Amino acid sequence: MYALITGASSGIGREIAVQLAEKKTNLILVARRIDRLNELKETLTIKYGIDVVVKQFDISKQENCHALHEEVKSYRPELVINNAGFGRVGPFDQIPLEDEINMLELNVLSLHTLTKLFIGSMEKGVILNVASMAAFLPTPLLATYAASKAYVLSFSRAIDYEQRKEKTGIRVLALCPGPVRTEFGIVAKASKLSLPGMEADRCARIAIKGITRKKPKIIPGFSMKVLQFILRFIPTSVILAISYKVQNKRK
Numbered sequence: 001m002y003a004l005i006t007g008a009s010s011g012i013g014r015e016i017a018v019q020l021a022e023k024k025t026n027l028i029l030v031a032r033r034i035d036r037l038n039e040l041k042e043t044l045t046i047k048y049g050i051d052v053v054v055k056q057f058d059i060s061k062q063e064n065c066h067a068l069h070e071e072v073k074s075y076r077p078e079l080v081i082n083n084a085g086f087g088r089v090g091p092f093d094q095i096p097l098e099d100e101i102n103m104l105e106l107n108v109l110s111l112h113t114l115t116k117l118f119i120g121s122m123e124k125g126v127i128l129n130v131a132s133m134a135a136f137l138p139t140p141l142l143a144t145y146a147a148s149k150a151y152v153l154s155f156s157r158a159i160d161y162e163q164r165k166e167k168t169g170i171r172v173l174a175l176c177p178g179p180v181r182t183e184f185g186i187v188a189k190a191s192k193l194s195l196p197g198m199e200a201d202r203c204a205r206i207a208i209k210g211i212t213r214k215k216p217k218i219i220p221g222f223s224m225k226v227l228q229f230i231l232r233f234i235p236t237s238v239i240l241a242i243s244y245k246v247q248n249k250r251k
């Protein structure tokens with residue numbers, strides 16, 4: 001069985017790759033930094049004797065999503081993890097438009113396209129789309145990112161429902177982590193995490209458990225589960241004020 005992971009060169013994607021390799025799953029690893037993917041491939045093939053295929057693609061470009069799908073569909077992956085994504089912290093009027101467009105191309109459009117292509121070619125299996133806790137709340141100073149992840153969550157939940165109703169054998173799950181210690185903060189130009197973060201290996205372990213149990217919405221960590229529950233009862237005006245304060249600390 002092959003699992004495809006986008007954004008496997010770092011953070012959550014890399015940790016999921018390592019833990020799936022421990023379970024003897026063959027891997028297709030995708031990212032732009034090919035040197036990191038090759039290093040990981042060498043480690044995992046030697047340690048676990050699995051097959052690891054690496055693919056260097058900038059999947060924020062639509063044509064690369066199509067090329068990636070063409071190149072890997074013969075492996076018939078039964079697990080596709082749309083994990084690659086990034087954020088940008090700061091006031092909306094100060095973040096360059098091209099950075100935000102690129103974020104939307106990666107977080108929304110490439111995830112949408114890859115979900116469409118793999119749902120069309122998979123016979124059975126799971127697509128895990130990586131959203132965020134930010135998907136549950138409008139987030140000042142992280143506005144575009146939070147909105148992109150709200151798309152991922154809403155889209156995945158709806159498609160998963162269709163797939164269940166139609167008994168296709170395919171599930172589309174959403175992973176919604178709170179802060180995780182990865183390179184995310186550096187890429188987002190944040191000085192620190194908004195809240196104390198969990199380690200990426202723990203997040204990956206919970207994600208894999210959620211995949212096994214086919215949970216439509218996977219929220220790693222007890223405190224984040226509680227937060228998501230409480231958010232339902234708090235007026236949006238209060239959520240906006242609190243999240244502005246929290247994000248302002250990491251600008």
Ligand SMILES: NC(=O)c1ccc[n+]([C@@H]2O[C@H](COP(=O)([O-])OP(=O)(O)OC[C@H]3O[C@@H](n4cnc5c(N)ncnc54)[C@H](OP(=O)(O)O)[C@@H]3O)[C@@H](O)[C@H]2O)c1
Pocket residue numbers: 006007008009010011012013030031032033034057058059060083084085086087106130131132133176177178179180181182183184185187197
């Ligand atoms: N860390 C958090 O606090 C947190 C919380 C909630 C959700 N998330 C989500 O979790 C996912 C993984 O993030 P992370 O925290 O693990 O961050 P990370 O360490 O920065 O990893 C991001 C991964 O995405 C890849 N990537 C970025 N742009 C790409 C592109 N254009 N084409 C192909 N690959 C690309 C990067 O590889 P290359 O640079 O080599 O291409 C890297 O492997 C993201 O969707 C993020 O939004 C993170």
